[in-house]
Amino acid sequence: xxxxxxxxxxxxxxxxxxxxxxxxxxxxxxxxxxxxxxxxxxxxxxxxxxxxxxxxxxxxxxxxxxxxxxxxxxxxxxxxxxxxxxxxxxxxxxxxxxxxxxxxxxxxxxxxxxxxxxxxxxxxxxxxxxxxxxxxxxxxxxxxxxxxxxxxxxxxxxxxxxxxxxxxxxxxxxxxxxxxxxxxxxxxxxxxxxxxxxxxxxxxxxxxxxxxxxxxxxxxxxxxxxxxxxxxxxxxxxxxxxx
Amino acid sequence: xxxxxxxxxxxxxxxxxxxxxxxxxxxxxxxxxxxxxxxxxxxxxxxxxxxxxxxxxxxxxxxxxxxxxxxxxxxxxxxxxxxxxxxxxxxxxxxxxxxxxxxxxxxxxxxxxxxxxxxxxxxxxxxxxxxxxxxxxxxxxxxxxxxxxxxxxxxxxxxxxxxxxxxxxxxxxxxxxxxxxxxxxxxxxxxxxxxxxxxxxxxxxxxxxxxxxxxxxxxxxxxxxxxxxxxxxxxxxxxxxxxxxxxxxxxxxxxxxxxxxxxxxxxxxxxxxxxxxxxxxxxxxxxxxxxxxxxxxxxxxxxxxxxxxxxxxxxxxxxx
Numbered sequence: 001x002x003x004x005x006x007x008x009x010x011x012x013x014x015x016x017x018x019x020x021x022x023x024x025x026x027x028x029x030x031x032x033x034x035x036x037x038x039x040x041x042x043x044x045x046x047x048x049x050x051x052x053x054x055x056x057x058x059x060x061x062x063x064x065x066x067x068x069x070x071x072x073x074x075x076x077x078x079x080x081x082x083x084x085x086x087x088x089x090x091x092x093x094x095x096x097x098x099x100x101x102x103x104x105x106x107x108x109x110x111x112x113x114x115x116x117x118x119x120x121x122x123x124x125x126x127x128x129x130x131x132x133x134x135x136x137x138x139x140x141x142x143x144x145x146x147x148x149x150x151x152x153x154x155x156x157x158x159x160x161x162x163x164x165x166x167x168x169x170x171x172x173x174x175x176x177x178x179x180x181x182x183x184x185x186x187x188x189x190x191x192x193x194x195x196x197x198x199x200x201x202x203x204x205x206x207x208x209x210x211x212x213x214x215x216x217x218x219x220x221x222x223x224x225x226x227x228x229x230x231x232x233x234x235x236x237x238x239x240x241x242x243x
Numbered sequence: 244x245x246x247x248x249x250x251x252x253x254x255x256x257x258x259x260x261x262x263x264x265x266x267x268x269x270x271x272x273x274x275x276x277x278x279x280x281x282x283x284x285x286x287x288x289x290x291x292x293x294x295x296x297x298x299x300x301x302x303x304x305x306x307x308x309x310x311x312x313x314x315x316x317x318x319x320x321x322x323x324x325x326x327x328x329x330x331x332x333x334x335x336x337x338x339x340x341x342x343x344x345x346x347x348x349x350x351x352x353x354x355x356x357x358x359x360x361x362x363x364x365x366x367x368x369x370x371x372x373x374x375x376x377x378x379x380x381x382x383x384x385x386x387x388x389x390x391x392x393x394x395x396x397x398x399x400x401x402x403x404x405x406x407x408x409x410x411x412x413x414x415x416x417x418x419x420x421x422x423x424x425x426x427x428x429x430x431x432x433x434x435x436x437x438x439x440x441x442x443x444x445x446x447x448x449x450x451x452x453x454x455x456x457x458x459x460x461x462x463x464x465x466x467x468x469x470x471x472x473x474x475x476x477x478x479x480x481x482x483x484x485x486x487x488x489x490x491x492x493x494x495x496x497x498x499x500x501x502x503x504x505x506x507x508x509x510x511x512x513x514x515x516x517x518x519x520x521x522x523x524x525x526x527x528x529x530x531x532x533x534x535x536x537x538x539x540x541x542x543x544x545x546x547x548x549x550x551x552x553x554x555x556x557x558x559x560x561x562x563x
Contacts, residue, residue, distance in 0.1 A: 046455050070458035077456075083314035083448040084503040094504075097446055098458040142449070146457070 002043060002073075002150055002181055006052035012038040014205040015052070022149060022181035024197035025172055029186055029217070031226055034202040036185045037078065037154050043183065044075040044152045056150075070098035074148035078155045078185075080139055082127055088138045089114065089123040095145030106145075113144045117171060133164035140171065150181040157186065169195050193217050193232070193239050201225055245507070247500040251514035258518060259296070262525040263288045290420045295524045296517040297423065298415075298483055301430040301475035303516020304509050306490025307497075308437045311444035311505025312468055313373060316498075317554075320476050320490040323376075323469070324383030328359030329480035330411060331387040334394050337407045349425045349481035356477025359383045360469050367465065373451065376465060413484035413540025415524045422482035429478035434513065436471035440464055441506035448504065486540050488547030489516050495554065 007016040013035045020026050020043070028036045041047040043054055045061045054061045061069060074095070082091060092113060096106040114120050117137045127135060136156065143151055151172075157165045165188075173195065176182045186192045192199050192213060199216035201209040203225045209216040214236070222230050222241075231242050263284055264270045270280050277283075305320040313322070320326065332355020336348045362383055367376040391411075398404040443464045446454035455461060479486065497511035520539075523546070527537045 041452070044456055046452055066455075066458040066460055070456060073456070075453065075456035077450055077452045079450055079452075081450060083311075083450075084498075084505075086448065086503050090502045090504060094445055094449065094457070097442055 001055075001057065002183075003055045003058075004039065004043060004052065005055065007039070007042055007049050007054065008051035009035075009038050009042060009047060009205075010050045012205055013042065013049070016202070016205075016207055017052075018200050018207065018210060020181060020183055020198070020200075023176055023179050025176045025182045025184065025195060026198045026200060027184050027186045027192035027196035027213075028200045028202065029189060029192050030202035030208070033204075034225075035205045036202055038205075039200075039202060040075075040152050040154050040183065040185055044073050045069045046075065067098050070148075071146065072148055073150045073152060074143035074146050076139060076143050076151070076153035076156055078158070080135060080159070082139075085126045085128050087124050087126055088119055088130070088134075088141070091127060091138055092119075092141040092145045095142040098146060109147065110141075110145050113141050116144070117141050132159055133161070133167070136160055136164065136168060137171075140168070144175075148180070150183070151175060152183045154185045155187065156184060157188070157191065165191070189217055189222065190239060190241050193241075194237055245501070245511075247497060247511045248514065251497075251511060251518060255296075255514060255518050255521070258521055258525075259292060262292050262295075262521050265525050266528045286419065290423050291415050291418055291524065292521060294415055294418050294423050294426060294482065295520040297427050297430050298479045298486065299489060299517035299520030300513040301426075301433060301479055301516070302486065302489040303493040303519070304434055304437050304513040305472050305475045306492075306516070307494040307505060307508040307512035308440065308444060308468065309472065309490065310494050311447065311508070312440075312464075313377060314447060314450075316495065317491070319487075320472050321384070321487060323359070323363060323380040323472055323476070324385075324387060325356050325359045325363075325380075325473050325476045326480050326485060326487075327384045327387035327391065329353070329356040329477045330485055331355045331391045331394070332358070333410065333480065333484070334391050334407050337403055337410065338394050338398065349422075349478075352481035353429075353477050355387070356473050356480065359387065360473035360477075363469055364466065372461070409538075410484050411540075412538040413486040413543075414527075414536075414538045415483055415520075416528075416536060416539075418482060426478045426482045429474045433471040433474035433478075436467050436474070437509060440467040440471065441509055443467075444505035484540060486520070486543060488543045488550070489519060492547055492550050493519060495550075 002020040004016050004018045007013055016039060028039060030036050038047060042049050056072060089110060092110045093106060114123050117140060119137055119141055122134060130138060157168060160168065172182045172184065196213050199210065199213045201216050201221060208225045209221045219231060222228055228243060232239050233242050234240050266288060268283060302320060309318045309320050309322065310316055329352040332351040333348050336351035363379050366379040395404065395407055398407065443459040446457045446459045493516045494508050494512045497515050498508050501507040501511060523542055524539050527539050527542050530537050
């Protein structure tokens with residue numbers, strides 16, 4: 001379990017307590033400036049909270065060495081920028097850095113991850129030649145190559161078209177089925193409603209609601225947090241938001 | 244080892260002995276030996292060639308590491324302000340008139356470099372922020388440049404002035420084993436530190452946040468970079484003056500032949516830097532020029548400017 005206990009980050013988060021379980025997809029939602037990226041950054045151990053703690057399996061994150069933390073929590077930042085024109089395989093192999101395992105073992109794991117994400121045929125292609133969807137998968141491959149127990153991704157679906165969004169969501173769902181913890185910052189509420197197991201709604205740095213998607217993203221919560229008069233249509237699992 | 248590394252090693256193995264034969268006095272291995280050939284080889288050309296290898300390797304690797312650290316292909320080891328600070332130290336040693344003593348100039352230059360390293364660490368060290376560090380480097384560079392100009396303008400006599408200006412241009416002429424003994428150990432330690440920083444530089448390709456999520460400690464990396472660049476550039480300036488463009492050009496030349504990770508450009512950049520400086524110094528030595536030989540610093544800047552222009556034009560094409 002990855003837990004935030006009374007987490008405070010000056011000016012951005014205020015007394016946030018949330019329990020995230022592995023084996024499920026957790027969506028973090030909220031309007032712009034609500035503190036979603038800050039919460040994910042703090043959960044990944046990248047932002048030191050001014051108050052409160054983050055614990056991983058009941059152990060404070062600050063007790064882990066940076067390498068240990070890196071092996072257990074994978075983080076996919078919002079920015080998809082990569083400084084050099086690496087090949088897909090070289091990019092994915094960067095995920096092996098925290099492990100210091102033999103090169104042959106690293107190569108096997110990278111190949112396996114590329115296969116899972118359908119990137120084997122693109123392994124030797126430079127990043128500059130990839131489409132947006134392929135690039136998003138290549139960046140995810142880097143995170144998965146670390147084989148972390150937790151995957152924290154900051155708006156991984158933002159720049160993707162619908163088909164690629166669905167494709168990537170399927171990968172995230174599969175990871176959760178395999179027992180890993182998946183935490184996604186998501187703007188699309190219908191996506192969170194239909195595909196997440198658990199939703200944390202943030203508003204102005206605090207928790208506005210959390211729980212099962214139906215409860216945490218109820219029409220009442222959407223009206224209160226987003227100030228929108230919206231209505232859910234359709235059946236569970238296939239819901240759409242109408243305004 | 245990869246293919247570019249083998250090719251560069253072979254080129255060095257060929258260029259090194261050839262460089263010993265070339266100069267104002269040509270030494271041919273096939274004709275009867277000149278009476279002073281052993282002295283020319285052992286006391287003049289060998290130390291100069293070794294120094295070119297040491298400084299070139301240091302500047303090439305330092306450039307590759309800087310470009311990796313700043314995630315910018317236009318970065319150069321000079322950006323940290325360490326070279327101007329070392330030059331300021333050296334200029335002050337002229338100014339005080341102690342330059343006759345062989346150890347004073349390098350000592351002052353190294354003091355200047357370590358002063359810059361200390362200042363950088365003081366300003367940016369704790370946060371480990373790359374942007375803060377770059378700005379601090381620019382501040383140090385501009386301060387050192389201004390103080391150097393001040394020292395030159397207050398120069399006590401025209402001889403000191405001329406000597407300062409000539410020295411600032413950078414050269415390997417008249418350098419001997421003494422300079423090798425100063426530069427080699429510092430450069431080797433600096434290179435070893437860069438090798439330690441290499442995996443973190445690779446992770447930085449993904450941005451600062453992702454690098455930290457992969458276990459990179461930004462403060463530790465910053466200290467490694469300050470120490471490594473300081474030792475390499477500081478000792479380089481201390482023995483040879485300002486030699487620019489090597490750190491900028493060389494990583495560009497080798498990068499297309501690698502997988503582009505900063506760690507895989509380090510060794511080829513070191514080798515290509517050594518080769519470039521060795522060949523450039525040799526050409527300076529044999530180029531007929533009235534009143535002495537062409538200064539290495541000037542030659543490299545002359546070669547560097549069009550190279551830089553070509554780079555910029557290439558970038559413009561990519562943008563447009």
